[in-house]
Amino acid sequence: MVDMPAQNPQRIVLPPHRERARRPRIVRFREWARRNLFNSRAGTALTIITAAILALIVYGVVYFVFVDANWRVITENRWLLFAGGYPMDQEWRLWFSVMFVFLLIGLTYGTWASLGRRDHLFIVLASGFAILLLAHGGAAIWSTIWYLIAVGLLYAGYAIMIRMPRDASRGRTLQQRSVAGLLVAALPIVLIVLLAFGGARPRELEGFVLNLVLAPVGIAGGLIIAIPLALGRASRMRAISWTCTTYIEVVRGAPLLGWLFVALFILDDVIGGELIVRAMVVLAVFTAAYMAEYIRGALQALPHGQSEAAHAVGLNQFQSMQLIVMPQALRISIPPMVGQAISIWKDTTLVTVILPLRELKGNADSAIAQFEFTPDRIEAYVFVAVVFWVVAFIMSRISQRVEGSLGIGER
Amino acid sequence: MTTETEATPTRDLESMDDIIIAENVDKWFGDFQALDNISMRIKEHEIVVVLGPSGSGKSTFIRCLNRLEEHDAGRIVIDGIEMNDDVRNLNAIRSEVGMVFQQFNLFPHLSVMNNITLGPRKVRRMPKLDADALAMQLLERVGIPEQAEKYPAQLSGGQQQRVAIARALAMQPKIMLFDEPTSALDPEMIKEVLDVMQELARSGMTMIVVTHEMGFAREVADRLIFFDEGSLVEEGTPQHFFENPQEDRTKLFLSQIL
Ligand SMILES: Nc1ncnc2c1ncn2[C@@H]1O[C@H](COP(=O)(O)OP(=O)(O)OP(=O)(O)O)[C@@H](O)[C@H]1O
Ligand SMILES: [Mg+2]
Numbered sequence: 001m002v003d004m005p006a007q008n009p010q011r012i013v014l015p016p017h018r019e020r021a022r023r024p025r026i027v028r029f030r031e032w033a034r035r036n037l038f039n040s041r042a043g044t045a046l047t048i049i050t051a052a053i054l055a056l057i058v059y060g061v062v063y064f065v066f067v068d069a070n071w072r073v074i075t076e077n078r079w080l081l082f083a084g085g086y087p088m089d090q091e092w093r094l095w096f097s098v099m100f101v102f103l104l105i106g107l108t109y110g111t112w113a114s115l116g117r118r119d120h121l122f123i124v125l126a127s128g129f130a131i132l133l134l135a136h137g138g139a140a141i142w143s144t145i146w147y148l149i150a151v152g153l154l155y156a157g158y159a160i161m162i163r164m165p166r167d168a169s170r171g172r173t174l175q176q177r178s179v180a181g182l183l184v185a186a187l188p189i190v191l192i193v194l195l196a197f198g199g200a201r202p203r204e205l206e207g208f209v210l211n212l213v214l215a216p217v218g219i220a221g222g223l224i225i226a227i228p229l230a231l232g233r234a235s236r237m238r239a240i241s242w243t244c245t246t247y248i249e250v251v252r253g254a255p256l257l258g259w260l261f262v263a264l265f266i267l268d269d270v271i272g273g274e275l276i277v278r279a280m281v282v283l284a285v286f287t288a289a290y291m292a293e294y295i296r297g298a299l300q301a302l303p304h305g306q307s308e309a310a311h312a313v314g315l316n317q318f319q320s321m322q323l324i325v326m327p328q329a330l331r332i333s334i335p336p337m338v339g340q341a342i343s344i345w346k347d348t349t350l351v352t353v354i355l356p357l358r359e360l361k362g363n364a365d366s367a368i369a370q371f372e373f374t375p376d377r378i379e380a381y382v383f384v385a386v387v388f389w390v391v392a393f394i395m396s397r398i399s400q401r402v403e404g405s406l407g408i409g410e411r
Numbered sequence: 412m413t414t415e416t417e418a419t420p421t422r423d424l425e426s427m428d429d430i431i432i433a434e435n436v437d438k439w440f441g442d443f444q445a446l447d448n449i450s451m452r453i454k455e456h457e458i459v460v461v462l463g464p465s466g467s468g469k470s471t472f473i474r475c476l477n478r479l480e481e482h483d484a485g486r487i488v489i490d491g492i493e494m495n496d497d498v499r500n501l502n503a504i505r506s507e508v509g510m511v512f513q514q515f516n517l518f519p520h521l522s523v524m525n526n527i528t529l530g531p532r533k534v535r536r537m538p539k540l541d542a543d544a545l546a547m548q549l550l551e552r553v554g555i556p557e558q559a560e561k562y563p564a565q566l567s568g569g570q571q572q573r574v575a576i577a578r579a580l581a582m583q584p585k586i587m588l589f590d591e592p593t594s595a596l597d598p599e600m601i602k603e604v605l606d607v608m609q610e611l612a613r614s615g616m617t618m619i620v621v622t623h624e625m626g627f628a629r630e631v632a633d634r635l636i637f638f639d640e641g642s643l644v645e646e647g648t649p650q651h652f653f654e655n656p657q658e659d660r661t662k663l664f665l666s667q668i669l
Contacts, residue, residue, distance in 0.1 A: 168522070168560060308479050309516035309575075313530035314506040314582055316498075323529065327520050 084206020090198070094209065095146040097190045099153050104186055106154035110161025111179045127151055187216050202276040210276070214283060214348040219341045221284025226291035230329075231321070233296055244292070251289035256347050259286055260354045279351045283344065290340050291333075298332035299325065430455045430586060430617055431476065436485035438471055438641075445471045446482070447641040453619065455585070458612050460628040461621045462652075463638030464664055469621045472638065473588045476619070477508040490585055506534055509579030513591040515571045517563040523550070523574050524559045530582045542581075549577040553607050569600030573607055580611075587611065589620040625669060629653060637661050 037047045083094060109115055115123075127147070134143040164175055194200060194213065205213055232244035251259070263278040302325060310320035431453040438446035445468045453459055461469045474480040475487060478494060478501055487494040489504045518526050527549060528542035537545070550556040553573040555566075563571055572592055579587060589608065593601040605627050612618055612631050622628065628635055628649060635652045637645045637660075645658045653669075656662050 168524075303514070303516070305512060305514055305516035306518065309510075309512065309518070311479065311505065312477060312508075312510040312512075313578060314502065314534035315530070316502070319533055323533065324518055328518075331520065 080207065082208045084210065085204045086200050086206065086209060087204060090200060093193050093200075095143075095150070097193050099146070099150040100190065100193070101186070102150040103153040103157045104182060106157030106159075107161050107179050108183065110158040111164075111175060114162060115158060123151065123154070187220050191217075202274045205276060210352065211345070211348040214276075214280060214351055215341075215345040217280045218283030218287045218344045218348070221280070222287025222291050222340075222344070223337075225284060225288035226295055227326070229288055229292035230295035230299060233292065234299055248289045248292055251286055252293075256283075256286055257350050257353070260350055264354050275354075276351075279354070283348070283351070287340060287344050291337060294333040294336040294340065295329055297336075298329035301332055302328055428455070429453065430457075430490050431619075432486070432488040433472075433476075434486040436472075436475060436482045436487060438468070438475060438480060439483050445641050446475070449485070449643050451636065451643065451646070453617065455617055456615045458618045458631055458633045459620070459636060460632040460634075461619060461636050461638060462623075462628065462664065462668075463644075467638040468641040469638050470590050471641075473510075473590055473619055473621060476586075476588060477505055477510055479510075502534075506530075506582050507584050508586045508588060509582055509584035510588045511572070511575050511579055511590070511592045513594050515563070515568075515575045515595070517571055517575055517578070519563050521562075522559070523555075523561055523563065523566070526563065526574060527578045527581045530578065534582065545581060546577070549580050550574075552580075552610075553577045554603070567600060568596045569603045572596065572600075572604045576604075576607055576611070586617045586619070589618065589622065591621050591623070593622065593624060623668065637664065639664070 038044045079088070083091075086094065109119075130147055131144055134147055161175070161179070164171065166172065191213070194205070194209075195202060229244050229247065232240045233248065235241045235244070259282045260279060263282040264275060306324055306328065307320050310324040315323065429452040431451075433452075434450050436446055436449040437444065449472060461473065463469050471480055475482045475494075476489065482494075490507055492500050492503050492507075494500065494504060518529070521529065524543065524546055527546040528537075528539070531537040531542045531545060532539060547556060547559065550559055553576055555570050555573055558566060558570060558574070563574065566574065572595075576587075576592075592608065593604050596604065601624070605624060608618070608620070608627070609631055620627070620632075630649075632649050634646060635649055636643060637652070637658070639660050645652075645656065645661045652661070652665070656665060
């Protein structure tokens, strides 16, 4: 490409990209503004109106944040908001978890990615905010120090890993395996630190900590269930594929809140245990149904030639799945999976909604027993659930139709 | 190799000199018959080129030879191993038969090196160092040792197909199947792949090649086989085919393609 002009002298020779980019920033900005903001009379008008609205909003927000708002409601109650009923004398467990997770973030970034200028800026801003929250009032100097150590660990882990050579070698493999192993083990480790050996009881997980625990449990548990579920649904054996399809359709048929009510009322009679643990199970089961569908979509998108080639080199069905098909399918399904993870993260707030009901239910169970309709309460739930399910089922059928007519699901 | 000791498939001694035997093979897709009573025998070291119009069942036939398609009737015996529902037989056959596809079908998430070493390591349980050495040797043989650490998407079509050939050879197969190995390639890359195949043929590999490259068929093939509508219509030496074809359908096909 470089010697093109020599071969073809008539061609207009553009300066190399870097050359052009070296024009003064202000000139480039003026160019950009002219093209993107003031390209026509209507465009200019729109730009001005938008700018005015933006300015109003920014003014409002800034005024509220710095003048109007009373942030003491946050800072005074920060422990309540952050950790709720977590036993205060076990605070070190929380900080240990934070440090561990921060270190892991550093290790992960150092191994597979790198921190750009924006990432550093984000860390600094977020840390500033966190420290503002922690240090306000001065009572919690130690929190600030713990937090700073955590950030330090993040950067230390990053600094060590980023110095390792990235090209394929035994050391690199070992490095990747260890960090990946730590990532896999992270959630159990954090749960053990928080709950086991004299830690909090599950019902003492509250506030932000609860969401921070619930979401990863839902996501990781969901993924673990989702993979066999997707394979089962794609299976050629009817009994297996129908079982998995039923699971997926039934679970997707009702909203998460509905399933949390099941955890609250029905599962209580069936498996018992703490509500939080039941809620974790429900979150995982719920997430799995959606993730299984994303994985199934990816399995279908994968060219058939991949498994054929795997068989042709002698891999058996299981090896072909494990080494060739699944790694690619999981990679393809990352974007929708991330979407699902985000939505589960937000939906963990619903668990907080049902938590107060736990007392209500406990107190009410005996009292309510006098009412004649009490024995029928499960029927009522079932009825509502069925109505929800039917609507959702119809929607899922329609989407399959659309998918089919677009030829997405076919190979 | 190790697999032969752990899984001793049933061997049919009388037919040992024909490495591939197909007898009255039928294949149906639903109620469409893709293969109709195909019989042929192929000797060790023989190079057979399969010709035929689109949809005539060429791919279906060679895919039956390593059971990417299951035949519905008749008998297939590869190197004395009966092709049946016995998984041990199937595994033994698949590690003796290498296949190269029209669309390469390299594993995009693995480096060239890992594409090649996967089979030996996972199926033959070869230690990594040995597998790596073998892979380098094969990459030398197909002429691209410098691409070992790249990923398939970073290679040209011709290079990808040569990696695919190396990948198949890594299992040290006795038989290689090629299903239109050059049809997805730009003209300037066809030759580099054909050269590799020609070298392979000279080395004594038993090969079945579906191709429209008549030059290759004329020069390299010991025998040509012509398929039409799922039947084996005519077979013979290149000389027979290009100078004196017997069947009308063969003549028509050759007149269109030459
Ligand atoms: N999986 C399948 N399901 C249904 N029909 C199939 C399938 N695979 C092949 N066929 C049909 O079987 C016939 C033979 O196909 P095959 O792929 O063997 O032809 P071919 O000779 O290789 O043709 P081409 O030169 O186009 O590759 C075709 O009519 C094709 O439509
Ligand atoms: Mg074909």
